[in-house]
Amino acid sequence: MFEHIQAAPADPILGLNDAYKSDLNPNKINLGVGVYKDEQGNTPILKAVKQAEERLLTQEKTKSYLSIEGAPAYRSAVQKLLFGNDHNIINKQLAQTAHTPGGTGALRVAAEFIKKHLPEATIWVSNPTWANHQSVFQSVGLEVGSYAYYDAKNKSLDFEAMLASLSQIPEGDVVLFHGCCHNPTGIDPTPEQWYQLAKLSSKQGFLPLFDFAYQGFGQSLNDDAKGLRTFLEHVPEMLIANSFSKNFGLYNERVGALTIICETAEQAETAFTQVKRCIRTNYSNPPSHGSAIVAEILNDPELYALWESELKDMRIRIHEMRSLFVNTLRVKGVSQDFSFISQQQGMFSFSGLTPDQVTQLRKDYGIYIVGSGRISVAGLTHDNMEPLCSAIAEI
Ligand code: PLP
Numbered sequence: 392m393f394e395h396i397q398a399a400p401a402d403p404i405l406g407l408n409d410a411y412k413s414d415l416n417p418n419k420i421n422l423g424v425g426v427y428k429d430e431q432g433n434t435p436i437l438k439a440v441k442q443a444e445e446r447l448l449t450q451e452k453t454k455s456y457l458s459i460e461g462a463p464a465y466r467s468a469v470q471k472l473l474f475g476n477d478h479n480i481i482n483k484q485l486a487q488t489a490h491t492p493g494g495t496g497a498l499r500v501a502a503e504f505i506k507k508h509l510p511e512a513t514i515w516v517s518n519p520t521w522a523n524h525q526s527v528f529q530s531v532g533l534e535v536g537s538y539a540y541y542d543a544k545n546k547s548l549d550f551e552a553m554l555a556s557l558s559q560i561p562e563g564d565v566v567l568f569h570g571c572c573h574n575p576t577g578i579d580p581t582p583e584q585w586y587q588l589a590k591l592s593s594k595q596g597f598l599p600l601f602d603f604a605y606q607g608f609g610q611s612l613n614d615d616a617k618g619l620r621t622f623l624e625h626v627p628e629m630l631i632a633n634s635f636s637k638n639f640g641l642y643n644e645r646v647g648a649l650t651i652i653c654e655t656a657e658q659a660e661t662a663f664t665q666v667k668r669c670i671r672t673n674y675s676n677p678p679s680h681g682s683a684i685v686a687e688i689l690n691d692p693e694l695y696a697l698w699e700s701e702l703k704d705m706r707i708r709i710h711e712m713r714s715l716f717v718n719t720l721r722v723k724g725v726s727q728d729f730s731f732i733s734q735q736q737g738m739f740s741f742s743g744l745t746p747d748q749v750t751q752l753r754k755d756y757g758i759y760i761v762g763s764g765r766i767s768v769a770g771l772t773h774d775n776m777e778p779l780c781s782a783i784a785e786i
Contacts, residue, residue: 411759577739712768
């Protein structure tokens with residue numbers, strides 16, 4: 392029965408990671424997958440995470456199932472982080488949050504929920520967007536469209552074109568926004584532009600779905616939530632898919648959440664029963680360990696402060712690598728202007744390298760970059776900067 396099955400194409404990002412692992416070049420460099428690396432090229436476990444785990448190990452009394460939506464301490468901590476303490480949305484119970492396996496799990500549950508309850512909706516994603524968005528939404532049969540975002544010529548946000556695209560999107564459709572640290576471009580709207588987008592969303596009547604996978608990697612935990620919080624002031628309904636893979640370094644624990652916001656507490660409660668139904672028929676209930684770590688940290692002032700400072704260190708290291716990359720390319724005699732890279736934020740940069748250059752870097756130098764030219768800046772270190780920039784200068 393399986394003999395007719397054709398091989399699926401390799402995942403553009405995780406497939407690249409597999410190719411990197413099997414490359415025997417001792418000087419290989421991986422700038423593909425979006426995973427934070429420290430100066431030694433390791434993806435460390437945060438100290439706050441280790442300390443929380445030690446506590447959990449002594450305190451944990453059962454491995455019994457969590458409820459479909461996850462643990463209450465986690466769910467309320469997520470809302471405080473998204474909206475800020477004492478936000479109206481929390482006090483009026485307008486939001487309901489479910490713990491999902493990572494941000495991808497949240498997007499997938501959101502996709503099923505949309506398909507079931509807004510079956511006519513098209514979902515609109517930015518051009519370009521994270522490589523998995525389209526597949527996740529298409530996998531439940533949703534129509535996926537794209538709106539203008541990136542100005543390739545000027546390496547900036549084409550805000551006029553973005554507004555023009557979004558002005559065509561009708562009531563009842565869904566628009567996905569990257570909450571901060573846009574993947575893959577590293578370019579976000581300014582606070583004033585977020586305001587205009589929120590007003591437009593309210594005028595057009597489309598449903599915003601925020602994908603918030605990098606809170607704390609841009610400016611700060613609160614600054615990065617500005618776009619999302621601006622929307623809250625203008626639109627009554629929203630979906631938020633957030634991830635703790637990056638900002639807690641909990642990649643393999645699969646910790647994320649889907650939050651639904653409605654106009655009234657009753658509507659939120661009712662709609663949430665349908666979110667839970669999507670979960671029950673998918674993975675039934677979430678894995679506990681990662682969310683227990685996050686809840687322990689977010690609900691303890693000491694661990695929270697430690698985590699926040701570790702997150703700041705990661706953010707600062709990435710910012711420094713951006714400047715060093717731009718300067719080293721200049722020193723190596725690269726005439727092309729790469730200064731835009733130091734203005735972008737988050738883990739990624741759209742480098743402007745062409746697919747041919749990306750292929751040559753991989754073949755001749757063992758440097759792994761996604762075909763679109765997206766560089767995971769978090770993979771840059773003082774050690775790999777020289778060989779990387781020399782290789783780019785040569786090609
Ligand atoms: N959304 C965006 C924009 C991402 O970049 C990622 C991860 O790379 C995710 C969602 C998924 O995150 P997770 O690994 O928690 O599933």
